[in-house]
Amino acid sequence: MSTTSSLSLSELSNDELAAALTASESTMSREFANNLALVREADNRKLAAAKGYRSTTALLTTVARVSVDEARTRVRLARRPQESVENALAQGRISAAHVRAIHYVLSKAPARIADSDLAEAVSTLVELAEQSTPTIVRKAGHDLAGYWSVDSQPAEDTETELARPRRAFCSHRLLDGRMKFNGMFDRETAARLELLFQQLAEPKPRDEFGRADERSQSEREGDAIAEALALAVRVTESDQTRSEHTVSVTIPLAELEKRAGATFAHGVGHATATQLRRICCGDVKVVPAVLGSDAEVLDLGRSTRLVTTAQRAALALRDKGCTRPGCRRPAKWCRPHFILHWLDGGSTDMVNLALVCEEHERELHHTDWEVRLIDGRVAFIPPRWLDPNQRPLYNTAHEVQVAA
Incomplete structure (x- = not known):
């Protein structure tokens, strides 16, 4: 212009x-x-x-x-x-x-x-x-x-490094019980650490008083490692195989279907119906507590439309990670998203599912972006104001990682 x-x-x-x-x-x-x-x-x-x-x-x-x-x-x-x-x-x-x-x-x-x-x-x-x-x-x-x-490395050098990766961790305890350390990681471990920081070391949003996250990058990464260590210590073998959690929804069913009204979901807190549709998209067990006109519980339904472990594995192979064009979040940090929401009649089938990270699932639920499956590939459809032709966009970011 x-x-x-x-x-x-x-x-x-x-x-x-x-x-x-x-x-x-x-x-x-x-x-x-x-x-x-x-x-x-x-x-x-x-x-x-x-x-x-x-x-x-x-x-x-x-x-x-x-x-x-x-x-x-x-x-x-x-x-x-x-x-x-x-x-x-x-x-x-x-x-x-x-x-x-x-x-x-x-x-x-x-x-x-x-x-x-x-x-x-x-x-x-x-x-x-x-x-x-x-x-x-x-x-x-x-x-x-x-x-x-x-x-570019000779084959024998590569095999040696893979068989015995160069890792070092040097530490000493301070008198007050804290620990100082330095060290070095091999490529594979370094890549894992970077993925960890992508998920856990981002600055926190402003709190309810408008205060920004004042931690430095090194402090945020230190907190991320501490969180990962705490998780590793408390996770049991059965926990590692469990990929879903349960949300009990207290809302009139009609309000949930209309995306109107406020809800209370145990483990989530108060949320709008639109927010709840996003939270309960994919691999969350939904137990609806359907209310009558006087707020009495008419029915405590059983969990429905849960994506199976086999489907999650198939999605990871097909989509490789978040399907939003340009996003590099791997499948581990993503969740299944219903292309047509199950409340609108969508089925829990591969043709109606796409992997997205939390950020871009919010984008799909709260902006004009749409997602479709075209010829077996997940495509993001931009809003008309961004592209009047609404040309489908495909994520190629994971192809670089696969080639590597």
Whole structure:
């Protein structure tokens, strides 16, 4: 959208404003692609020397008034063009930050990697960038870099490391009973620890008084490890095989079906009917306490529509993890989601189930995003304000991890 007065902006509907924001991002991406083309031409022509500057970087810092780091980055990107990356940027499908993230990943590629393998990696990263944030692209790059590192090792070295992984834990107890430690983990254990931090070390949302989580990252990760250790100590063999929990719902059944009214679920607390539909989606046993007009319990029903252990295993194989495009949460941290909710007549069948993490299950239940199964693959359908054509989007983030 071009120059627009504040009056016309205020007249936009919410959908129009969201669409305008998306269009503006695409415009900035196309302009950055044009800027890189200009930098590349200036560098090839040695324009800096012709104008009295010692380098293209120096020219940019003076003429364009960008920082030295930014100028160096643009020159580096211009000198190492990747056609698929440049095309996606020029079409506004990815941002300048995505391009930087992709080039960062490629900078970690060993010199011996085959051109075909590198091209395949670039294609995968571009597709991932079209779905997710630059941070996710960088994290996927860590998986690729790990794969490249292992692939470049002699076979005998790899087998030795797998047979006897290098792990070390050095600690000593302080006088007050606390422990200090340092150490090193092998790749597999490091990957597990990263997954643990993704689930348990995120900052907590503001509390009821509006106070933010003031813990540092190291403190949050320390709390995550403590929580995991506490779980490991108390879990029994029978607990490990139990993947569901029970929620007793106290609500008139008609209200639950209409998504109206307030509910009380034991183990959850007070919630709206809409919230309860999300909480009870997938692998939670629902025991409905159906109430009469005078709030008397008419019937304490038995648990229904529970996803089986076999179905969960099949979903993990099919979906590999959260099916939201760009999400890298593995199946362990996800739960089954009803594509058509069981209260609306949906069946507990594979064709009506999709794995999603907690964050993106909330998105499906509380925003205009939808999910469908198309030709055996779970597809997310964006709202019309984001994509008027509502083109199905598929998650390819797990393909990077599988390849690694």
